[in-house]
Amino acid sequence: MTGKGGTGKTTVAAALALSLAADGGHVLLVETEGRQGIAQLFDTPPLPYEERRVAVARGGGEVKALAIDVEAAFLEYLDMFYNLKRAGYALRKMGAVDFATAIAPGLRDVLLTGKIKEAVTRRGKDGRPVYDAVVVDAPPTGRISRFLNVTGEVAGLARSGPIKSQSDGVMAVFRSPQTAVHLVTLLEDMPVQETADAIAELTALQLPVGSVIVNMATEPLLPPASLAAVAAGELTGEDLLPALTAARVSGGAEVAGALVAEAVEHARRWQSQDALRGEVEALGRPVLELPLSSSPIDLGCLFELAERLRDLQPAVAA
Structure with missing residues (x-):
């Protein structure tokens, strides 16, 4: 090993x-x-x-x-x-x-x-x-x-x-x-x-x-269908405000903006890892993943x- x-x-x-x-x-x-x-x-x-x-x-x-x-x-x-x-x-x-x-x-x-x-x-x-x-x-x-x-x-x-x-x-x-x-x-x-x-x-x-x-x-924390959109910057704080308000989370727009920034970073990091996963598979050897x-x-x-x-x-x- x-x-x-x-x-x-x-x-x-x-x-x-x-x-x-x-x-x-x-x-x-x-x-x-x-x-x-x-x-x-x-x-x-x-x-x-x-x-x-x-x-x-x-x-x-x-x-x-x-x-x-x-x-x-x-x-x-x-x-x-x-x-x-x-x-x-x-x-x-x-x-x-x-x-x-x-x-x-x-x-x-x-x-x-x-x-x-x-x-x-x-x-x-x-x-x-x-x-x-x-x-x-x-x-x-x-x-x-x-x-x-x-x-x-x-x-x-x-x-x-x-x-x-x-x-x-x-x-x-x-x-x-x-x-x-x-x-x-x-x-x-x-x-x-x-x-x-x-x-x-x-x-x-x-x-x-x-x-x-x-x-x-x-594993990605976001649904696969949402990762590409979030990575592309299509998610905004306005999209999150209704759910935050319903959950009675204080901070409003400031919290929403911070959550969007974290989501974008996570989605882009996941895309980068997924690209590297393709490089690993291209090596032509059996691939295993441990969590x-x-x-x-x-x-x-x-x-x-x-x-x-x-x-x-x-x-x-x-």
């Missing part, structure tokens, strides 16, 4: 995880940016570098969450490929981990995406995948292509060896039918443009694009959004 900052991608990722866990599913929700946004949404203590259950979904399913820590992932990587766990702890004390990821930024994404790939491909004793789905709260659209294209990022780091093998394995999963990159947007100019740019970049990299999710969508919540986002709200995701587009929850 990606999107421009402020579009609510973390909230949508959490709702999608709950949706996928319904009816007995086992889902892992992964955070990659170290903001502990998932912990805040589920009202839990900060997540450690281990998989913790954060919610039980309808039908007995469960959502576990993991906040990937780059240092811990680096130590795990050294132990897995080089049997150097103790040396890794010494490197961390020396600050060498930060130094290594600073001079080779692509290494950081290899570590993060490598952990995601491991969770996707992990199997239990019965040979079945441990998780039915892995939902990733990924970096924003401005960085998503670089984050997912780990093969390109490590080309200058290694042409062979474990790092190269790791990146190739990650790309095999990311480019497979197992993966879909969903994009969250708002009906505003910048988020819609970044969504279009991200889809073009992901497509060029042969990474599978899923749905575009329009978040925080609002603007009138209350703070809490666990109850997440469950409501999860149901909405299932109702709107079953393919997103598959």
Whole structure:
């Protein structure tokens, strides 16, 4: 799940995880940016570098969450490929981990995406995948292509060896039918443009694009037939005075004028959003709309959004 900052991608990722866990599913929700946004949404203590259950979904399913820590992932990587766990702890004390990821930024994404790939491909004793789905709260659209294209990022780091093998394995999963990159947007100019740019970049990299999710969508407060007339300035204070007088609203013409100004602003804003809705649909991807919540986002709200995701587009929850 990606999107421009402020579009609510973390909230949508959490709702999608709950949706996928319904009816007995086992889902892992992964955070990659170290903001502990998932912990805040589920009202839990900060997540450690281990998989913790954060919610039980309808039908007995469960959502576990993991906040990937780059240092811990680096130590795990050294132990897995080089049997150097103790040396890794010494490197961390020396600050060498930060130094290594600073001079080779692509290494950081290899570590993060490598952990995601491991969770996707992990199997239990019965040979079945441990998780039915892995939902990733990924970096924003401005960085998503670089984050997912780990093969390109490590080309200058290694042409062979474990790092190269790791990146190739990650790309095999990311480019497979197992993966879909969903994009969250708002009906505003910048988020819609970044969504279009991200889809073009992901497509060029042969990474599978899923749905575009329009978040925080609002309904018009005026009847559809009246919106165009109001936006065109055809509504006047005189039109409202009889109703205000009948309702015994004081203020008369002054109140009527203020209401007209608000109505015109609302109608024009709605027309602008509707035009952007057309631009989103023209991107050629399935489009879903999630409503603007009138209350703070809490666990109850997440469950409501999860149901909405299932109702709107079953393919997103598959």
